[in-house]
Amino acid sequence: MLTVLTDFKSPYAFVANELIWSLEARYNIEIDWLPLSLNIASFAGSATKSEKKSSAPSGNRSDRQWAVIRYAYMDARRYAENQGLTLMGPRQVWNSDLACVGLLWAKRQASTRGQLKDFMDTCFERFFKRQFAVDSLDAVSGLLEEAGLSIDGFAEFAASEGMAEHLELQERLLDKGCFGVPTFLVDDEVYFGREHLARVCWHLEGAKGDPPLKAYPWLGEEGSWEPA
């Protein structure tokens, strides 16, 4: 059993998405995807960037926080380029609770894994092309529909039961020690970050022998893994 925590506004979750999905076919499993909505302002400060390229971003980030954020985007972009993905930095700090509730809804509504994957893929791809407002009910509903999922009752779900479930889930995940994405929960172990994928595979293969070193694998020529 593999549980993966994700958030549509995380560049690291974005560049890991396709790789993690490939585990379903590789190990004939169904991943339990759970939303972990990062409260970025709580750990990286807040910032807003206007559309003018020359203007400096405003906000309360320290130099150290900017160094971490800038590195994170540079790093994630390398891996996005490997996969032919477009990764544009957001112009503001977003609240993705609503999109996360969309994921909870998609899990309920999807009759195939493909529908769930389509919804997730599209959320990520559009967000990082600055074409998807993760805090917009209309936008989330639109992507659910695009993935072939019913949106009958979604607005009500998002305003009540769904949001309550999501917020309660955030508390439980924090209690469990989960604070970032992607996070992998497997065999009672917690792994934060895509560099642990080789080790996650090791668990899924029965944890035989020594665990592998952390690595950032990416899809090979034939879609195979290239662990270290």
Place this chain on the structure above:
Amino acid sequence: MGARLATGIVHLAVDPADVESLMAIRASSIWASEYSIPLKIWPFQRELGNPAADVPLGDTSMERLKARRALARANYRQMEEKRAREYLGLPPAFVVEAETGERLAAWLFNESAVRESMAGIWPEFEKLLAEYGCNPTAEGGVNEWSAEQGEINQVLVDRGIYTTPSFLLDDHRFVGIGHLLLIRACFLGEALRD
């Protein structure tokens, strides 16, 4: 001094008191040797603490969230360090005390200044770890650095290095041990294949 960060060489910035750095020394030493990649390993004074601490005070719920998240992060880091110690075959309570850290840092600095490459250096470094010893009850950290070490530290900072372990190859920076595949691809000019 900048010439010490020559191009075409993988530079690794480490803090010998940081278990993840020790893991990086071991892994990159083997990796560089296996693939004939020139490697220099420099001691680096990382900025300790969680950048989240720089967030201005918020309301009660925000402060509660910050505290809980910081605790979760700290616990996770401890778990990661435990995994790193297991990988290195170090005892669970292993800590590099300040004096040992300084000696290891000085050794790395001197070796990196004179050797063309430190590929395959792990067995030598591991012997030093054992020789210098560690104090399981002492607090970790490196307190004093020589002026020369301070200079190379600043060169690394100027190149965008802020934590350990970090790798530098020409204009590419990589934080953490997880990028060896990509660093090798960069070294071979095969990076960022689309």
